[in-house]
Amino acid sequence: MTKSTVEEHETRGPTPKVFHDLTNAPTPLPDVAQEEWWLDAGSLLSRLLQVGQYTPKQQEEHLCFFRQHFLHHFGPYPPTWNSVLTRSGLPLEYSLNFQQNRDPVVRISFEPVSHFAGTSADPFNKGPSEEMVDRVAKLKLKNFDRTLFDHFATETFITDNEVERISDLDKYPVKTHTALAFDLNGDDICVKGYVHVRWKSMSSGTPIRDLIQTSFAKIKAKMNCAAAVDLVDAYMAESFSYNQYNFLAWDLTPLHQSRLKLYGAHNEVSLRKIEEVWTLGGLLTDQIATEGLELIYRLWELLGLDSTTRQYGNGYDDYMNQGVDDRLSPLIWNYEMRAGSTRPSPKIYFPVHGENDLKVATAISHFLASLGPKFDGVDYVECLASLYPHLDISRTSRLQAWISYSYTEKGVYMSVYYHSTSSYPLPGCVH
Template structure:
C-alpha cells in the first residue's frame, strides 16, 4: 500500500501541525449509513490502538485504517449484529489480534478476522450468510492486492460450502453442538508491504447434507489439488493421527493463504476439551509421530507459557451461546495442523484457553514470556498496552 509520509497535516492549520492517524482518516471519509457509522465508531479506535501498539508507521496506520473503513465497515451489516458469526467465540463478525514473531519481522503483525454480513444474513433469504460472502470476494479481486490469488478459494468453496439445493434440503438445520450457520470467512494479515488474505470454511454442514465424513472431505480436498499443490505426504501423517484420536469429530474449520497454491499453507483447525499438558504435548508431536530439535524447542517454549499462565487442568467444553461477559464460561484447547507443498511434516499451533481466567494474570504471563523469548521491547510494556486498549 502506498503512503505519502510520516505525518498528516490538517489543511489550514499551519506547518508542522499533526493529527493522529484515526483523526486523519476521520477527516477524509464520509460515512452516511447509520449502521456503518456505529460500527466505525465502536471498532476503529481499537484497531487504531492495535496498529499503534504494534509499531506501524504513522503512514501505515492511516493506510490500514482507510482499508478497514472502505473494505470491511460497509460489509458488517446491521449494528448491533444479529447474525452469530463463526469468526469469533462471541459471535461478532470481527476479531482483531496481534502476531508476535521472534524472527523475520521488524514489528508484530496486526490481523483482522472478518465475516461479511448484510441485512439478509440469517434470514430466510440467506440463512447461511452466503450472499455477502460471495459479493465480498468480487470486491477483493477489484482491489488488486499484490499476490492475492483466488485459485485455492475457487477450488475449496464448491467442496466445502453449501450450494442452493443443499441449503434448501437442510431446511434451516445447523451443525450439531453450535448456534452458528457460518460457512466462510476471511482474515487479513496487515504486512508492511501488502495485505495477506486468508480464507476460512466451516464444512460440517456440507458433510451433513452430502453424507460425507469430515475425514473423507479433507482427504478429497487435499488429494484433488493434484499438481497445483502436492502436500499429500504431510497430510497422510496428520490424517493418521487425527483418525487415531477421533479428532475429525471435533474438526472446526479449514483455512488457507490466498496466494499462489505452491506457496500457500493449508490449516486444519480443531478443538480438544482435555485441557492438560499431556494432551498439548500429544497434539504438538502428533502422538509422537513428529520429533525434531525444532519441535522439541517449541514444546519447551509452550511449556513455559503454560506454566506462567497457571491454567487449571481438566475438561472444558464449548457450549451453546458463548457469552464473552460470562466469566464462568470456559473454552477448550484450539489447535491447527498446518501443511504445505514441499514439506513432508505438518507443523502445529496450539491456542491456550484463557477465557474465564484472570485477565491480569494472563497478560502478565504473556508479558514475561515475550521477555523470555527475546522480545523484551514488547513484553516490558504489554500490561500498559492492553490497559490502553480497554
C-alpha cells in the same frame, strides 16, 4: 456523523490523529450502522496499529482499507448475527502476532455479514464472504490469487440446493459457514479464507474426514505437500479428531506460496492433550518439535491454566450472566501444511477467555522476556492497557480470548486474539 456520537465513543479512550482525521473526513459514511462500527471497531484498530509501530502512512492506508471494504459488510449495529469467530458472537476478531526481531503484526479475522444473514435468503451467511473476495480481487493486491478459494468453494461450500436438505435450521445456534482474514504486513495485505465443513457434510451425507481429504487430494500433489497432509490425516483419524468443529483455512496466494490448515478442537484442556496434539500422537518428534514443546511447558506454567475437561457447548458469552460452561473455551489447534514441505507445523490455541486479563498479560510479558533479546522492547502489559485505556485490565476477563503458539526453525511465533470493539460488552448484544 453527529458530534454527540463521536464524543460518546471518545470517552473510551484516546485514538490516533489518523483515525480522527478520517472520522472527520468531508465524505460521510452512508448510514448510522457503519458510523457506529467505525467508531467502535475502527478506533480499536487504530490503537492496534500504533502498538504495532506502523508508520503514519501505513496506519492511514490500512484504516482506509478497513473503512472502504469492511464497514458495509458488518451488517446491523449492534449485530443480529452470531458469528463463530468470537466467544461474544462478534463477526470481527483482531489479533497481534509476535515474532522475534520484528514489530508486532496486526491481523483482522472477519465474517462479512449482510442484512440477509440467517434468513431464508442466506441462512448460513455464505454470500457476503464470496462478495468480499470478488471485491478484494479487483484491488490487485500483491501476490493475491483466488485459486484455492475457488477450489474450496467448489469442494466444501454448501450450495443453495443443499441448504434445503438440512431440516430445522433453528436448532443450530452457530451457523457460520465461511470467513476471511487479513494480515497487515507493513505496506502489504495478505488474505486467507476459512470454511466450516460440517454444513456440506450434513447436506451431502459425506463424512467430515472424507470431505476434507477429498478436497485436499485434488491439490496436495500440486502443492507438493502430500506427505504432510497424510501425516496429519493419520493422527486426526486415530485420535477421533474429525468432528463437527473442524474447519479449513488457506492463503489466497499462488499455490507455491500457500498453506493448507486443518483445525481441531477438544474439551480436554491439559498438558497431556497439548503434548499429544503437538507431536501428532508421537508421529512428530524431531528437534523442532522437542524445542517447541519445552517452551509450551514454560508458557503453560506461566498462564496457570487448570487442567480440566471443559463442558463447552458452543455457547456465547455475553460477559454478564452466563454460567461457567458458557464462559470457558475448549482447546483448539491447527496443522499447517505448507507448499513444498513434508513436515506439518502444529499450532496450539491456549484458551484464556474468562481468565483475568492482567494475569494473562503478565504471563505473556514474562514469556516473551524469557525468550531473550530477540523480543526486547515488548512490554505486553503496557500494550494491552493502551488498547483499552478506558478499562481496568485487572478487573476484566474477556479482552484476550486465545494465545496461539507455534515454533519453527526461526523460533517462536505467537499471537494474541482480542475482544474487538472498544465497547465492553457490545451494547444491546443479546444471545
